[in-house]
Amino acid sequence: MTAPRLQTGDDDTVALGTLTQSLGFLIRMSQLRMYDVFCRIFEGLDTSPGEITTLWGIDLNPEVRQGALARVLNIKPAHMTKLVQRLVRSGLVVRRVPPEDRRSVRLSLTPKGLQHLDGLRQTFLSVHTAENIGLTPTESTQLRVLLHKLAFPGAPS
């Protein structure tokens, strides 16, 4: 592993040394790269990664409790409130307060929400295909297995 020297001009060569051996730094840089790819692919479509994952999570778990979904997706409750309000205003999601626990809020997709999600699914997964990120299919799979271990330490791999 060599330190990248990203030259932008003559004198503007900057060495990063052992910084590139920091897993945290590499993940941060990778995330910015992936976000760039995401923005390029989703240009025009008016959707954020958080919105897609939330819609996806609701589709997989109909009538999911808002707080439970927020916890699994690592979205803070206060932020989830705003995110859901936006999705409801857009007519993609409906909220329901169940009689058995009237403190809670349960979420489900509207037909429009499902349709919207279905149009986005393949595009969303295509963000990690070879032509978009420059890894071989083998490398991409290997990377996802390792990241899965890192992100979900308890889960079966």
Next chain:
Amino acid sequence: MTAPRLQTGDDDTVALGTLTQSLGFLIRMSQLRMYDVFCRIFEGLDTSPGEITTLWGIDLNPEVRQGALARVLNIKPAHMTKLVQRLVRSGLVVRRVPPEDRRSVRLSLTPKGLQHLDGLRQTFLSVHTAENIGLTPTESTQLRVLLHKLAFPGAPS
């Protein structure tokens, strides 16, 4: 690769399905995990990841141009201005306007800045050791090689 079912209660089991095959989602989740580890390890020390990488970059490239460093570290110029102001106020960094191009700003560490960085280096790299993230040394190395390819597509690996 199995979808993680992070149970938080009884009914609160949430499935994530093929969402966990999205590289972007996995990197996002991994980054949050790494940030948690970072915060735990750096608790009390009053330093952000961005400050450490900036100090590190200045140490490796004395008299580096502020804009060149910002570009390599993927920090926006406007944000870099504030970050540097903070470091200067803390007495860790000095700014110099060179006579050959009086528009530019060149950065270097003060003795205090170097001392501060030296105290942080090992701790910063330790964030990715096995006991902290739950990967074997082999897996950790493999992961860093793959992330390096992803984050720095052009660089020699």
Next chain:
DNA sequence: TATTGTTATACTCTATAACTATA
């Protein structure tokens, strides 16, 4: 008393554009 979700505040980081001073 504890829990679910909401509101409010503050702070970080990002995106963008307008601005200055240089070149």
Next chain:
DNA sequence: TATAGTTATAGAGTATAACAATA
């Protein structure tokens, strides 16, 4: 005219605490 950095503004996301309704 273009570039380097700054300032200002708006927005997303986060952290935190206070709060209302409910259990």
